[in-house]
Amino acid sequence: MTLTNRPRGTNDVGPGEIELWHQLEEKIRQVCSAFGYKELRTPIFEHTELFQRGIGEATDIVEKEMYTFMDRGQRSLTLRPEGTAPLVRAFVENRYGEGALPVKLYYLGPMFRYERPQAGRYRQFTQFGLEALGSADPLLDVEAIVLPLELYKACGLSGFQVEINTIGCPVCRPAYREELVKYFEPHADKLCGSCKNRLERNPLRLLDCKVEGCQEIMAGAPSITKHLCPECEEHFSQVLAYLDALGIEYKLNHRLVRGFDYYTKTVFEVTCSELGAQNAVGAGGRYDGLVEELGGKPTPAVGFAVGVERLLLALRGQEKAKAETAGPDAYIVHFGGETKQRAAQTAFFLRRRGLWVELDYLGRSIKAQMKAADRLGSRHVLIFGEDELSRGEAVLRDMKDGQEQKVDLQDLEQLAKILGECGQ
């Protein structure tokens, strides 16, 4: 069984679906190029410590979701569970920060997390993300919010919503955290199991619990907005001002928190109504402390990540995901023997001109070959009969209207031209 089953939570992407990926990848590159982001490809695996330090020891990812292994040199390596820490590592290692700032980079590739699969969640999944490093300008926060929206629009996706919040910085967050704990502690016995846990480990998480009982208690909880330091407050209001100026619709959600330790100030999430329980198609935020945490100079930064499978799922749900499947320019029908050789010669000639040419490899009947040509959606069929070949000709049949004409096989350039023009 294991021999013929792919590992849990992984996917094969083949004909019928891969075309959508190619289309999407092209759109991603277009949008990134318009915003001036360059691609950076990092390894699929990194030193385990990078993620432990970058994402945070107390996060679910680091605690129970990483694919970690020892290599033959007894180094602990981990298949990347996300793209930001590796990109920041590369930024520091390659000294990109020594050049002109900000540095704007994007990545696109597989990520790995050991979780139970469900709709829109896989153990190997693909993220497209980008990061702008070296500037604290709120306008870059806004770019990180707007760029994925541009991508969604370019794909034709609708029904998505932006939620945004600020979670403060090392100056103001600790005090707010204290306030939260102070508020929730008296209600501790009424909280759900996981919230009791959160209270000790990550009080901010209490805010996005969906359990009813917790929701009620939460109604009276202190809001982050009243505890921001002047700098964070100013930053957030500027982000909102830019969004307003650009006419971007968003929803303030002071309950929104993120799962990684590195976020500061702005955090946001884009959800799509088309998806199931895992309805976030993109999320991100600012992380002004991460570069320094990973051994670089203090460098403010902001970024986001989009779940590519989820985006495709949403598009498919809205029937926006249509794979364009063009057929061959020509299918050469032959009768075996001599005619097959001539068919092969002609096919190779035309293929060298960039035309898609098919022919039968199974020794099938004429009828079966015609049928095959039809199934493939071939624009034309070239019939290589012995009589015509002896005169240096072949029959060219237009599969749309059934019209046939003789073509001169002495002038293949001309034939290529005819087929090429019809393919437009």
Add this chain to the structure above:
RNA sequence: GUGGGUAUAGCUCAGCUGGUUAGAGCGCCAGGUUGUGGCCCUGGAGGUCGCCGGUUCGAAUCCGGUUACUCACCCCA
């Protein structure tokens, strides 16, 4: 890690309260047209009924276990 649902042909699925050769549609192959696709007709190939065990004269069907898939929780893209 926890809970629910599902598992029959390449695909989508029938198969009622256990009964003998397990079906349909689509797809595939061949023929009807010894050199012509789509429509139609005829025929054919293709199934350890996920796996193991139990109940029974008899199990695709009932029971238990197991694996896989799937949805949801936790968490996340």
